[in-house]
Amino acid sequence: MSQLPNSIEARDIAFQMHSYTDARRHEEMGPLVIEKGEGIYVTDNHGKRYIEGMSGLWSVALGFGEKRLVEAATRQMETLPYYHTFTHKSHGPSVELAEKLIGMAPVPMSKVYFTNSGSEANDTAIKLIWYRSNALGQPERKKIISRVKGYHGVTLASASLTGLPNNHRSFDLPIAGILHTTCPHYRTMARDGEDEAAFAKRCAQDLEDMILAEGPETIAAFFAEPVMGAGGVIVPPDGYWEAVQPVLKKYGILFVADEVICGFGRTGEMFGTTTYKLQPDMMTLSKQLSSSYVPISALLVNDTVYQPIADESHRIGVLGHGYTASGHPVASAVALENLKIIEERDLLGHVKDISPRFMSRLTGLLTHPLAIETRGIGLIGAVEVSHEAFAATPGALGGKMNLEMQERGLISRNMGDALAFCPPLITTEKQINEIFDIAEASLDAVAKAVG
Missing domain, CATH: 3.40.640.10 (Type I PLP-dependent aspartate aminotransferase-like (Major domain))
Structure with missing residues (x-):
């Protein structure tokens, strides 16, 4: 019997199929392995912390680690x-x-x-x-x-x-x-x-x-x-x-x-x-x-x-x-x-209180030359980038943006060239600013890379 892989990344590639994933590409790049979560943050198995800007899959309203x-x-x-x-x-x-x-x-x-x-x-x-x-x-x-x-x-x-x-x-x-x-x-x-x-x-x-x-x-x-x-x-x-x-x-x-x-x-x-x-x-x-x-x-x-x-x-x-x-x-x-x-905790009231800041920062991304539209309501939104600026197939620029944000500590999700933001309902105004500061820096980095 051949020796089994040792790292969790290698074992993942060896044994697991993934949703919404190119299986052959996954064999090459492997997974991001998340080990723990607290509030709106998750930490991978190498100790790097990320803002979970998608609430997992649009879903972790109370954030991670709610003891109740x-x-x-x-x-x-x-x-x-x-x-x-x-x-x-x-x-x-x-x-x-x-x-x-x-x-x-x-x-x-x-x-x-x-x-x-x-x-x-x-x-x-x-x-x-x-x-x-x-x-x-x-x-x-x-x-x-x-x-x-x-x-x-x-x-x-x-x-x-x-x-x-x-x-x-x-x-x-x-x-x-x-x-x-x-x-x-x-x-x-x-x-x-x-x-x-x-x-x-x-x-x-x-x-x-x-x-x-x-x-x-x-x-x-x-x-x-x-x-x-x-x-x-x-x-x-x-x-x-x-x-x-x-x-x-x-x-x-x-x-x-x-x-x-x-x-x-x-x-x-x-x-x-x-x-x-x-x-x-x-x-x-x-x-x-x-x-x-x-x-x-x-x-x-x-x-x-x-x-x-x-x-x-x-x-x-x-x-x-x-x-x-x-x-x-x-x-x-x-x-x-x-x-x-x-x-x-009146999280509906909290969402109403912080939504103006969320929407203001979201629409502010429109000033960037790569952005062609923002849309959202409450605490869910997206910015769409123009794949034409990347001179590639639809979705390529969105994918590049998604990886750039992840590298900078923000997990989003690109749906084609639309980058989604759906943070937990407990997110603070300060954390909203952190999210969009990373998004803006990522837009700049991608624009520089493809310009």
Whole structure:
């Protein structure tokens, strides 16, 4: 037997596959190995400290090392480390969390179904939408519309909802019946001479045209993020949601708000649904629900959705769907404590207080010759750099910027040529300045390198 590699980097290359990674390039460059975290900072296995400018994956609301979450997990592990919610079984933490989420919901909701990731929550939503259509005697009403550049996950169905080409290429996706309408990104999608108001109305018209072309009786639901996250932090233009929602109501199409990134304070309100005055029939939640200390997600459904599903499960004798860890007691206990901390510390108020500084520093990047757009709201934003300045393929300059910031101690994420900033909700004004000081220095360094 050959000798096994010794360093953790070598062992990683030898044994592990990674998400959103070029596998061959990873074999050459290896991983950044993070060993510990505290507050908004993480430290690698060589002792170098970084600002985690992405909250991990848009998700660590309370930062790293929040002892109350560790204690909540420990208490629950000592009491009931696992139980399920199949076949009329339940346990206290999942009941309490479901009750809490129904009480927090920005629009009337009836029931909560727990899953383990945003992908699973959206996948489950699709299944239940199809199930409901059959229950209503509308077997033809199965098509689902999402948006170009939308992000809803990576399972077969949720990846089909996702409107990003690399989530489809060589996976034989999207599956049949998933459609994609116009992305509400004004700078790249508007026509010549079209102002934002006209663009918002056209997005709604494009949606209605698709519905009419496919047949309104075949369209079951529309999935959308209040603010698009992994598609490049795309903030909808004024009037967009006011134009889109009446189209859905006109044709009796369910609206699923994907709050996986926006939920629990990211936009300055508890939900993006509140920020944009949305009226969804279903909501998917994850990430900041537990600050990602433990995997958990949730699907909220209103009574219009729930009642036909309940009737159909009674007719069949069972709702044939479930996950081993749905409503896991440890994850539920951590989520409850996480939500309690968000409320006790008024982190929504904190986000509102520091968002002006965040947005000011973000928009200030536009003065740099490499920057072509900034966009954001609350404590989420992005700067887009012009790949033309690098004379290379789209995404090359963004990738170079991402590595430069990491070298300088700031972890971001480039989505093509858009660099995202999504720091923990606990971030201070001083730390916001640190983030953007590094971003500015990185822009200068990259400009010098490619100039």
